[in-house]
Amino acid sequence: MQSKITGSRILITGGAGFIGSYVVEQLLKQSPEKIIIIDNFMRGSKENMRSFIDNPVVEFRLGDIRDLALLEDCVKGCDYVFHMAALRINACAADPQEGFDVMMGATFQLAQLCVKHKIKKVIYSSSASVYGLAQHFPTPETDNPYNNQTFYGAAKMWGEQLFRSFKFMYGLDYVALRYFNVYGPRMDTDGKYTEVMIKWLDCVRNGGEPLIYGDGSDSMDFVYVEDVARANIAAMEADATDEAFNVGCNRETSLKELLEALLSVNNSSLQPAFRPANSVNPVSRRLADITKAERMLGFTPSVSLEDGLIKLSSWYFELQKAKTAQ
Ligand SMILES: NC(=O)c1ccc[n+]([C@@H]2O[C@H](COP(=O)([O-])OP(=O)(O)OC[C@H]3O[C@@H](n4cnc5c(N)ncnc54)[C@H](O)[C@@H]3O)[C@@H](O)[C@H]2O)c1
Structure with a gap:
């Protein structure tokens, strides 16, 4: 058709x-x-x-x-x-x-x-x-x-x-x-509302301490x-x-797990530092039921969090390299 x-x-x-x-x-x-x-x-x-x-x-x-x-x-x-x-x-x-x-x-x-x-x-x-x-x-x-x-x-x-x-x-x-x-390449890297993944990737590059505000148990469904x-x-x-x-992906990932995955795909042994939560997050959990999209749209996510983080990391590191070369 x-x-x-x-x-x-x-x-x-x-x-x-x-x-x-x-x-x-x-x-x-x-x-x-x-x-x-x-x-x-x-x-x-x-x-x-x-x-x-x-x-x-x-x-x-x-x-x-x-x-x-x-x-x-x-x-x-x-x-x-x-x-x-x-x-x-x-x-x-x-x-x-x-x-x-x-x-x-x-x-x-x-x-x-x-x-x-x-x-x-x-x-x-x-x-x-x-x-x-x-x-x-x-x-x-x-x-x-x-x-x-x-x-x-x-x-x-x-x-x-x-x-x-x-x-x-x-x-x-x-x-x-x-x-x-x-998430993925082209996500905002230097705007006012830069996402936590980018801040952590900066730590991987510069050897800084990746910060987690709160206990890291808040979860998201990354796609x-x-x-x-x-x-x-x-x-x-x-x-x-x-x-x-x-x-979504129907996979729940806590902030702590996200950081672990990001460090792991970058072979980094950095240790997170925990800080008191600086704002109240009223949404502490996210996990999508995606059966409706599978059934009616034939949609299933195809990129695992680990593979996606590898693509995000290499894109971001290349971007930073290009910026410093300018
Ligand atoms: N990124 C996410 O995690 C996420 C999650 C849920 C929903 N969404 C929704 O998905 C859509 C795309 O999001 P995104 O992450 O690509 O965001 P984005 O900010 O990168 O893209 C939005 C685009 O709209 C443009 N824009 C904003 N105001 C405009 C205006 N007044 N006139 C013309 N252009 C304008 C911006 O310049 C930008 O290029 C948005 O509707 C967003 O609310 C995004």
Whole structure:
């Protein structure tokens, strides 16, 4: 059967970002007619798009999804939309007004434009944040969102409900993907909200003490970025609509285990140092039930945590080497 991607025109909001750039790379393998990317480089970069920025199939529009005229220009004529542009969870907390404008206002405008321009399907990047501290582990999609305490999680839940209501009112097809903890090359390394993995990799490079705040028992479900991109492609190709899917690995890893794995793949004998927790983390556990995505999208993660950490480490060390050589 021919791929729905072949010959299609596809818009990716936030396509210069971490996950979006991998989605573009995977889409390009199936010969789309056009891929339009809109990104304001708030976090994304030209470097993330290096492998495809000169591809004539790709049209990059530097701009903001809050710019309605520009957004309409991007949506017009497209068949499919991946909506990935968003602020990070801490950025939403730091500036809820901007969080509202980007995550809710612009998403609402986009949904309206998708109806107006008869988009065949929207693939919406949601988040495991919608669960807050979940009721069940592994967490199925049927767990309720009432434990979420963050503005970001509230905005993602609202986005899911927005598309649900637009499906009901206007027949706009969509799928929401609730990513768990995504990692891999191109993750943010020097922004304000650098992830703990990168800080620990700096310790491996410089011989510093890797710090764990709290007792290290908080857990996450790590999923490699290329697997997340594959889930996006599967969600577009599948007949599924009006559904939310967890995208994780169904493997629970504590912070302490994560550090051990990261040190082990780098043959490092560094010892962690524990510090008192500096903030209260209301979400102490994450573990995705991914049976629904397996059953309805044919999605199974393919990269183990160890293999993913090896890829992340070598990418990061190369990047640092290149920076010092400059
Ligand atoms: N990375 C994760 O662990 C994770 C987990 C759950 C959900 N998500 C969601 O997945 C999606 C992609 O996340 P990511 O990790 O690639 O983040 P990212 O920050 O790398 O990508 C988002 C992109 O959107 C762009 N953007 C932000 N505001 C914009 C605006 N107003 N106009 C135009 N572009 C704008 C940024 O420049 C960036 O390139 C987001 O919706 C995010 O909320 C990510």
